[in-house]
Amino acid sequence: xxxxxxxxxxxxxxxxxxxxxxxxxxxxxxxxxxxxxxxxxxxxxxxxxxxxxxxxxxxxxxxxxxxxxxxxxxxxxxxxxxxxxxxxxxxxxxxxxxxxxxxxxxxxxxxxxxxxxxxxxxxxxxxxxxxxxxxxxxxxxxxxxxxxxxxxxxxxxxxxxxxxxxxxxxxxxxxxxxxxxxxxxxxxxxxxxxxxxxxxxxxxxxxxxxxxxxxxxxxxxxxxxxxxxxxxxxxxxxxxxxxxxxxxxxxxxxxxxxxxxxxxxxxxxxxxxxxxxxxxxxxxxxxxxxxxxxxxxxxxxxxxxxxxxxxxxxxxxxxxxxxxxxxxxxxxxxxxxxxxxxxxxxxxxxxxxxxxxxxxxxxxx
Ligand SMILES: C[S@@+](CC[C@H](N)C(=O)[O-])C[C@H]1O[C@@H](n2cnc3c(N)ncnc32)[C@H](O)[C@@H]1O
Ligand code: SF4
Numbered sequence: 355x356x357x358x359x360x361x362x363x364x365x366x367x368x369x370x371x372x373x374x375x376x377x378x379x380x381x382x383x384x385x386x387x388x389x390x391x392x393x394x395x396x397x398x399x400x401x402x403x404x405x406x407x408x409x410x411x412x413x414x415x416x417x418x419x420x421x422x423x424x425x426x427x428x429x430x431x432x433x434x435x436x437x438x439x440x441x442x443x444x445x446x447x448x449x450x451x452x453x454x455x456x457x458x459x460x461x462x463x464x465x466x467x468x469x470x471x472x473x474x475x476x477x478x479x480x481x482x483x484x485x486x487x488x489x490x491x492x493x494x495x496x497x498x499x500x501x502x503x504x505x506x507x508x509x510x511x512x513x514x515x516x517x518x519x520x521x522x523x524x525x526x527x528x529x530x531x532x533x534x535x536x537x538x539x540x541x542x543x544x545x546x547x548x549x550x551x552x553x554x555x556x557x558x559x560x561x562x563x564x565x566x567x568x569x570x571x572x573x574x575x576x577x578x579x580x581x582x583x584x585x586x587x588x589x590x591x592x593x594x595x596x597x598x599x600x601x602x603x604x605x606x607x608x609x610x611x612x613x614x615x616x617x618x619x620x621x622x623x624x625x626x627x628x629x630x631x632x633x634x635x636x637x638x639x640x641x642x643x644x645x646x647x648x649x650x651x652x653x654x655x656x657x658x659x660x661x662x663x664x665x666x667x668x669x670x671x672x673x674x675x676x677x678x679x680x681x682x683x684x685x686x687x688x689x690x691x692x693x694x695x696x697x698x699x700x701x702x703x704x705x706x707x708x709x710x711x712x713x714x715x716x717x718x719x
Contacts, residue, residue, distance in 0.1 A: 532577035550604025
């Protein structure tokens with residue numbers, strides 16, 4: 355049937371810290387139904403069906419109206435199949451990255467009391483035949499390897515041949531991840547290394563675990579043999595922390611030495627508790643480092659994973675990956691223009707002062 359709808363409504367689920375929603379679009383979409391609400395998961399599914407019905411009649415929920423995912427086309431009838439599940443229902447972690455959008459404090463694997471279990475939900479979806487080899491399951495978190503039920507969920511998903519991606523800091527090696535990498539389906543892991551040396555690692559992650567991470571990556575590469583393309587190393591660029599060419603070069607050196615084939619780059623998506631950058635112009639050094647990273651990846655023969663939201667930040671020159679207003683766009687352009695002028699005039703003034711000083715010196719002579 356031809357109507358305005360989106361892929362999320364027709365088969366996505368977010369298992370988030372706060373509860374459930376039928377949409378994985380990070381920046382837009384419906385409210386979460388809190389997991390404490392009675393039959394919260396079921397209520398989310400009922401809400402999905404109701405909205406599909408409304409959309410067929412041209413009624414679009416207010417929060418969806420600006421969403422780029424919304425599309426008018428001949429949609430297949432919803433058959434209950436879930437094609438994307440994003441799991442991030444816990445916050446505990448064994449690192450404490452200064453930028454972390456989860457706001458994870460250093461829990462070192464101790465489960466927070468207000469988390470819920472996602473295992474029964476995955477079990478239920480499998481029993482009901484709603485997950486199959488076409489379903490994509492992404493583990494985010496918190497740190498997945500710190501989640502007690504993580505190996506059990508992964509094992510279950512492997513029986514259904516789901517396509518899985520695990521985002522991990524790589525501090526703890528997990529055997530089931532190696533199994534997952536060897537499976538037929540194109541399963542992947544993305545390890546956020548963000549640097550090229552131990553010192554920078556400590557500054558960013560606030561734990562001294564650089565060597566452990568390198569060892570974990572080596573094991574995954576060894577375990578997955580010819581499938582090592584499935585192991586991605588990620589680098590989020592931060593001003594004055596890891597935006598130098600030297601640091602990026604060291605990162606690529608590591609990738610080369612341990613047999614990594616795929617890399618990813620990103621910038622701050624500003625949800626962090628440390629964030630002071632919302633709607634602010636992105637630093638020139640970060641833009642330069644972003645370009646340099648791509649150039650080096652190409653030159654050295656690495657596959658570069660695309661991050662459209664990060665590309666959008668770089669293109670808009672503003673730390674905001676939603677669609678920006680013309681006014682914000684103008685402000686960011688002015689910011690860069692003024693910076694350029696300021697640089698030009700500071701240079702001119704300093705040249706003048708220098709010449710003036712020289713002239714004075716020669717007069718004194
Ligand atoms: C919250 S982490 C959890 C997974 C795992 N602990 C890790 O560090 O990869 C999920 C993803 O969000 C990314 N992330 C966290 N904070 C971010 C920020 N402020 N800007 C951009 N990406 C961020 C991480 O790099 C990671 O790929
Ligand atoms: S390792 Fe991941 S979850 Fe842990 S603090 Fe860093 S970004 Fe957050």
